[in-house]
Amino acid sequence: MKVALIGVGQAGGNVTERLARFDANMGYGAVQGALAVNSAETDLQSLEFVDTQLIGADRVNGHGVGADNELGTEVMQSDIQQILDGLDGRVTSEAEAIFVVAGLGGGTGSGGAPVLVHHLQQIYDIPVYALGVLPGRNEGALYQANAGRSLKTLLREADSTLLIDNDAWHEQGESVEGAFETINEKIAKRVGLLFASGEAVEGVGESVVDSSEVINTLRAGGVAALGYATEIASEDSSENITTAMTVSRQALLTGTSLPEATTADSALLVVAGRPDAIPRKGVEKARHWLEDETGSMQVRGGDFPLDSDRLGALVLLGGAERSDRVQAFMDRAREATDEAESESTDHADRLTDDRLENLF
Numbered sequence: 001m002k003v004a005l006i007g008v009g010q011a012g013g014n015v016t017e018r019l020a021r022f023d024a025n026m027g028y029g030a031v032q033g034a035l036a037v038n039s040a041e042t043d044l045q046s047l048e049f050v051d052t053q054l055i056g057a058d059r060v061n062g063h064g065v066g067a068d069n070e071l072g073t074e075v076m077q078s079d080i081q082q083i084l085d086g087l088d089g090r091v092t093s094e095a096e097a098i099f100v101v102a103g104l105g106g107g108t109g110s111g112g113a114p115v116l117v118h119h120l121q122q123i124y125d126i127p128v129y130a131l132g133v134l135p136g137r138n139e140g141a142l143y144q145a146n147a148g149r150s151l152k153t154l155l156r157e158a159d160s161t162l163l164i165d166n167d168a169w170h171e172q173g174e175s176v177e178g179a180f181e182t183i184n185e186k187i188a189k190r191v192g193l194l195f196a197s198g199e200a201v202e203g204v205g206e207s208v209v210d211s212s213e214v215i216n217t218l219r220a221g222g223v224a225a226l227g228y229a230t231e232i233a234s235e236d237s238s239e240n241i242t243t244a245m246t247v248s249r250q251a252l253l254t255g256t257s258l259p260e261a262t263t264a265d266s267a268l269l270v271v272a273g274r275p276d277a278i279p280r281k282g283v284e285k286a287r288h289w290l291e292d293e294t295g296s297m298q299v300r301g302g303d304f305p306l307d308s309d310r311l312g313a314l315v316l317l318g319g320a321e322r323s324d325r326v327q328a329f330m331d332r333a334r335e336a337t338d339e340a341e342s343e344s345t346d347h348a349d350r351l352t353d354d355r356l357e358n359l360f
Helices: 009-026 041-045 069-078 080-086 108-123 141-157 176-196 211-218 237-253 280-294 324-336 347-351
Strands: 003-008 031-038 051-054 097-103 128-134 161-165 223-232 266-273 299-305 310-318
Touching: 003 009, 003 108, 009 031, 009 041, 009 097, 009 108, 009 128, 009 176, 031 041, 031 108, 041 051, 051 080, 069 080, 069 108, 069 141, 080 108, 097 108, 108 128, 108 141, 128 141, 128 176, 141 161, 141 324, 161 176, 161 324, 176 223, 176 266, 176 310, 211 266, 211 299, 211 310, 223 237, 237 266, 237 280, 237 310, 266 280, 280 299, 280 310
Parallel strands: 003 031, 003 097, 031 051, 097 128, 128 161, 161 223, 266 299
Antiparallel strands: 223 310, 266 310
């Protein structure tokens, strides 16, 4: 899947650089162009692998907006034409989607990403997705409130919003800096492999996933989540039937970017490994299990040929906003803004609750 990446804010820029670097190092050719946009000049200076663009210089003089995501929204709106002009040559005719990447708890990314998505939708005919990183439970009320407003606005503007929970992909006992490093590395590998589906790969699988499978899975809109797991593979594919089931279960139940997000409108199962090690029967069994577990009849599946001694599974969920994890986060965001908890039991109503205001 050929994509253009635009990172907004510090976290967005860091993740975008990691994704572009991973894709280049692996030789997949999925990332067609990558740009990092920020109001803090020092954060841009630390990025070496992507193009950069400073915004809001007349408002904040390159010092960032702090955690003020309303100011982040204003800065992005003021400089939006400058950014769109800077995308010339970066969103190529080969790009099949645009991903706007941002941490949702801070200021520039949280406030600016929804504005950028809105304007990109007016210009490009390809899907415009958001990749948003949710703050962890211990990151403070301001970050929770920022992320709630940002997420609500992104869900309105983006074709789909792939969420990564900061609490999902780091090791227990890590320092804050170490945790962010681990999370960024895991995002790059997992999302990078998803982008690589259908691109330059080792060998030829029986049913290779292509970009249309990813796009059709995300067509459900709303919240998306991504799961991943691997195990050592046997030389004989017939002995990997159980392994294919195991990694598929782990990817959904313990390895997803949104813990406890198992209910979805659509799903995609990608089994990665050497073509001669991927068991057709195991892939089909895992796909049927995924249908039962997600409650969706729109479950696609396929191979990702990869020169590795391991068998891996990627599980992409589309329309996963009914998950308990998303609802718990939105409740925390409402509490953080000193608003009463929603009493509605309608999932769609809870995600559009007027007590969490849109950013614009």
